[in-house]
Amino acid sequence: MAALWRHRGRLLARRPGTAQALTAGVLMGVGDMMAQQLVERQGLHGHHGTRTVKMMAIGFCFVGPIVGSWYKILDRLIPGTSKVVAVKKMVLDQGAFAPCFLSCFLAITGAMNGLFVEENWSKIQQDYVDALLTNYSAGRCPVCCNHLELLPLLEDKLAVRWKLCPLPA
Secondary structure (H helix, E strand, C coil): CHHHHHHHHHHHHHCHHHHHHHHHHHHHHHHHHHHHHHHCCCHHHHCCHHHHHHHHHHHHHHHHHHHHHHHHHHHHHCCCCCHHHHHHHHHHHHHHHHHHHHHHHHHHHHHHCCCCHHHHHHHHHHHHHHHHHHHHHCCECCCCCCECEEEEECCEEEEEEEECCCCCC
């Protein structure tokens, strides 16, 4: 395992885009396997290998390259390493990038699952707000690494407010 980690480090130094794509693909594949086995309890005979391969392909071809490029852009837009810079990056990432990225991700997964354009659009409209709110509620603050929570106001899914974890002194 240590040799694999060192090899990834060398690849990241020489070819960061390739390393990011490979890392995203592997993580998405492992995540799908865990979802099927631990959450959905498919069992080895019920495991959908095609689904795992599709998720890995999305990680290799979409998530890794797009997210890696976005973080490079974000570092150029907001340089620095202070706590304030981290919060600014988080707000821009979650406020501007995440909504766009999520809609593209949902469209790609729908297309890879064989949905026609009309079906895909309908599924995106049905799932988008819940998926975005789940993204926000599962997020972690880049400053203190505690969970960020979004609390619905008056049962309106679009009216939310941040409950930020306390920043360390």
